[in-house]
Amino acid sequence: MSGEVCGNDDPVERRSPTIYDVAEAAGVSPSTVSRAFSRPGRVNAETAEHIRRVAHDLGYRVNPLARSLPVERTSMLALVVADATNPFHFEIIRGAQDAATKAGYTVLLTDTRESDLLERQALERTLPMVEGIVLASSRMSDSTIRVTAKQRPMVVLNRVVTGVPSVVTDISSGARRAIDHLRELGHDRFTYVAGPEASWTDGMRWRELRAATRGTGPKVRRIGPFPPTLEGGVTAGRALRRAPTGAVIAYNDLLAIGLMGELIGHGHRVPDDLSVIGFDDIFGAQLVTPGLTTVAAPLYQVGSTAVGHLLAVLNGARPQTEAPLVVPTSLIRRRSTGPYGGDPVK
Amino acid sequence: MSGEVCGNDDPVERRSPTIYDVAEAAGVSPSTVSRAFSRPGRVNAETAEHIRRVAHDLGYRVNPLARSLPVERTSMLALVVADATNPFHFEIIRGAQDAATKAGYTVLLTDTRESDLLERQALERTLPMVEGIVLASSRMSDSTIRVTAKQRPMVVLNRVVTGVPSVVTDISSGARRAIDHLRELGHDRFTYVAGPEASWTDGMRWRELRAATRGTGPKVRRIGPFPPTLEGGVTAGRALRRAPTGAVIAYNDLLAIGLMGELIGHGHRVPDDLSVIGFDDIFGAQLVTPGLTTVAAPLYQVGSTAVGHLLAVLNGARPQTEAPLVVPTSLIRRRSTGPYGGDPVK
DNA sequence: CAACATATGGCAACTTCTTGCCGGGCCCGT
DNA sequence: ACGGGCCCGGCAAGAAGTTGCCATATGTTG
Numbered sequence: 001m002s003g004e005v006c007g008n009d010d011p012v013e014r015r016s017p018t019i020y021d022v023a024e025a026a027g028v029s030p031s032t033v034s035r036a037f038s039r040p041g042r043v044n045a046e047t048a049e050h051i052r053r054v055a056h057d058l059g060y061r062v063n064p065l066a067r068s069l070p071v072e073r074t075s076m077l078a079l080v081v082a083d084a085t086n087p088f089h090f091e092i093i094r095g096a097q098d099a100a101t102k103a104g105y106t107v108l109l110t111d112t113r114e115s116d117l118l119e120r121q122a123l124e125r126t127l128p129m130v131e132g133i134v135l136a137s138s139r140m141s142d143s144t145i146r147v148t149a150k151q152r153p154m155v156v157l158n159r160v161v162t163g164v165p166s167v168v169t170d171i172s173s174g175a176r177r178a179i180d181h182l183r184e185l186g187h188d189r190f191t192y193v194a195g196p197e198a199s200w201t202d203g204m205r206w207r208e209l210r211a212a213t214r215g216t217g218p219k220v221r222r223i224g225p226f227p228p229t230l231e232g233g234v235t236a237g238r239a240l241r242r243a244p245t246g247a248v249i250a251y252n253d254l255l256a257i258g259l260m261g262e263l264i265g266h267g268h269r270v271p272d273d274l275s276v277i278g279f280d281d282i283f284g285a286q287l288v289t290p291g292l293t294t295v296a297a298p299l300y301q302v303g304s305t306a307v308g309h310l311l312a313v314l315n316g317a318r319p320q321t322e323a324p325l326v327v328p329t330s331l332i333r334r335r336s337t338g339p340y341g342g343d344p345v346k
Numbered sequence: 347m348s349g350e351v352c353g354n355d356d357p358v359e360r361r362s363p364t365i366y367d368v369a370e371a372a373g374v375s376p377s378t379v380s381r382a383f384s385r386p387g388r389v390n391a392e393t394a395e396h397i398r399r400v401a402h403d404l405g406y407r408v409n410p411l412a413r414s415l416p417v418e419r420t421s422m423l424a425l426v427v428a429d430a431t432n433p434f435h436f437e438i439i440r441g442a443q444d445a446a447t448k449a450g451y452t453v454l455l456t457d458t459r460e461s462d463l464l465e466r467q468a469l470e471r472t473l474p475m476v477e478g479i480v481l482a483s484s485r486m487s488d489s490t491i492r493v494t495a496k497q498r499p500m501v502v503l504n505r506v507v508t509g510v511p512s513v514v515t516d517i518s519s520g521a522r523r524a525i526d527h528l529r530e531l532g533h534d535r536f537t538y539v540a541g542p543e544a545s546w547t548d549g550m551r552w553r554e555l556r557a558a559t560r561g562t563g564p565k566v567r568r569i570g571p572f573p574p575t576l577e578g579g580v581t582a583g584r585a586l587r588r589a590p591t592g593a594v595i596a597y598n599d600l601l602a603i604g605l606m607g608e609l610i611g612h613g614h615r616v617p618d619d620l621s622v623i624g625f626d627d628i629f630g631a632q633l634v635t636p637g638l639t640t641v642a643a644p645l646y647q648v649g650s651t652a653v654g655h656l657l658a659v660l661n662g663a664r665p666q667t668e669a670p671l672v673v674p675t676s677l678i679r680r681r682s683t684g685p686y687g688g689d690p691v692k
Numbered sequence: 693c694a695a696c697a698t699a700t701g702g703c704a705a706c707t708t709c710t711t712g713c714c715g716g717g718c719c720c721g722t
Numbered sequence: 723a724c725g726g727g728c729c730c731g732g733c734a735a736g737a738a739g740t741t742g743c744c745a746t747a748t749g750t751t752g
């Protein structure tokens with residue numbers, strides 16, 4: 001036990017001990033202390049044990065800055081998300097964080113508020129400190145992304161940028177599942193409520209929906225774009241009320257929920273008059289009434305896969321730039337979809 | 347314009363330039379380069395301009411690690427939250443991040459998954475790299491917190507730890523507002539659905555509810571504790587069904603929402619049979635049916651205030667350890683509360 | 693017992709940047 | 723004309739680690 005009594009009225013600011021202090025206290029040289037911690041086996045077991053004990057008594061902790069400087073490894077990863085409060089990103093963040101922690105890495109999470117300017121600034125700030133980058137829902141241009149990817153290993157999420165490794169959900173099968181589900185219920189006319197035009201995912205969803213209906217009977221039309229938020233959903237709902245339609249497939253759950261609320265608020269019944277499907281299965285999709293049927297993706301896996309790949313690259317693996325890594329999707333059936341019951345009330 | 351053509355098939359790994367490279371290219375000494383960037387005015391304006399131009403052409407960026415080492419300023423703050431996916435924390439995170447960014451600081455966000463072990467580990471890992479710490483909803487003991495607070499300036503949120511600056515919401519007035527609202531509606535019997543025992547906030551809410559009803563007519567009882575989650579709410583709802591009660595005030599919105607769902611699912615009507623009030627006004631409170639009446643707190647402000655105080659301390663201000671900083675609360679009226687309509691159906 | 697291999701600790705150089713101090717040139721006052 | 727201050731650039735010593743290389747001591751082999 002160390003005497004912690006310090007009578008002076010300056011309680012803070014006792015500089016933390018360095019390997020030099022430990023070295024002196026243990027009667028060895030600084031390099032030996034360094035090795036005792038970072039190069040086990042390189043130093044005699046007893047000496048190492050002794051050093052560790054002394055270090056512990058002194059309250060020594062290695063200074064990660066000083067350590068990183070010579071070895072060029074900060075053990076930090078940047079995770080840049082467009083909106084940290086969008087439920088869509090939660091599990092991605094968790095997955096990334098878990099995978100990173102497991103490997104001894106710390107993740108630097110940055111919320112860019114859907115702004116490509118803020119995104120670039122954040123990158124500017126954090127990039128020099130991290131070994132790799134995960135870009136979730138980036139709002140930057142492909143070319144900016146590619147330039148950045150030259151500086152550090154990078155993985156982009158929910159987007160495909162040629163030349164940069166990416167992780168995406170299986171939109172194709174997701175779209176098909178949604179259509180199949182609705183057709184089983186007897187629907188054969190669909191409306192896709194589009195999200196932001198800048199969204200790669202939005203483009204793909206629309207494409208795949210068309211592909212999934214091509215040739216066969218059912219038809220899908222598209223309205224939008226709308227901001228991918230509750231408010232956007234309300235706007236979309238208004239548009240829908242003016243021009244009723246068959247079943248609705250929305251760009252994401254937020255949009256779907258906002259839209260349902262608007263419709264229900266004006267006397268329409270879901271799913272009796274209108275079936276609604278969203279994407280993502282965010283927190284909230286099970287809360288609304290009726291519960292939202294949605295295409296779920298293993299977002300946690302998206303995050304952990306991304307970090308896993310990043311770490312592999314840092315350990316010398318070749319980046320997977322050819323084809324994106326695809327994670328599967330599944331359909332969560334809730335109450336917002338139901339059998340086709342004739343044309344919706346006007 | 348620099349010729350960027352490099353024919354070799356090793357596109358990565360061109361070590362980034364240092365002040366030495368810039369110094370050589372500009373024909374000055376490294377220290378001058380350093381000063382040109384970090385000490386404006388100390389060096390001749392023309393020289394500085396020249397250096398900056400050369401640096402830019404070389405693609406030089408200062409290495410924050412190397413910079414931090416001598417000056418002992420990393421420009422990073424740690425924000426440790428018990429659960430980053432709990433909507434309660436969103437605005438706190440945003441507020442903190444904004445305030446930090448504005449001051450040129452980066453925040454290192456860590457999610458501890460409600461585990462005090464993970465929390466200690468995270469702190470262990472990040473503490474040496476940051477200049478200050480914000481602890482939101484810490485699960486650690488008071489004494490552990492106090493020990494940690496000795497190592498770095500710290501602010502705790504939603505909790506009062508003597509000797510450590512803290513920011514809390516005005517629970518007292520919040521509780522009073524909830525009670526007043528319900529009494530205006532004719533209620534005079536209340537049940538507090540308690541959250542985790544370890545929660546400082548929970549204790550305070552219960553205390554203030556009792557204080558708000560003391561002496562006057564209405565009575566408040568307490569059931570719990572329950573985990574502060576949707577599932578916890580379901581459990582609480584079951585308990586409530588067995589022993590019906592007057593109006594319900596829940597520890598937080600998650601609990602309130604889970605509880606409403608359970609009750610409504612079993613034929614009770616909210617608010618006709620039972621009024622429900624939550625705390626926090628999380629995303630989701632406006633989504634459920636009926637919308638949840640809740641005591642809101644300016645969470646964004648909590649986060650930014652915390653960081654603001656931390657930065658002040660880092661700049662030499664005395665930490666505010668006497669009384670906690672209190673931010674006001676307000677009541678958001680939605681549809682989950684209604685006039686007293688006799689005793690609830692059994 | 694000589695020759696060689698291995699284990700272990702130390703020296704010093706290195707990572708990138710900051711900063712106290714020094715000194716040469718220049719201006720100014722007397 | 724000369725001493726005293728600025729201005730501004732450079733030198734070198736840190737900041738806290740890592741690591742290549744060398745020097746022992748010890749062990750092993752022929």
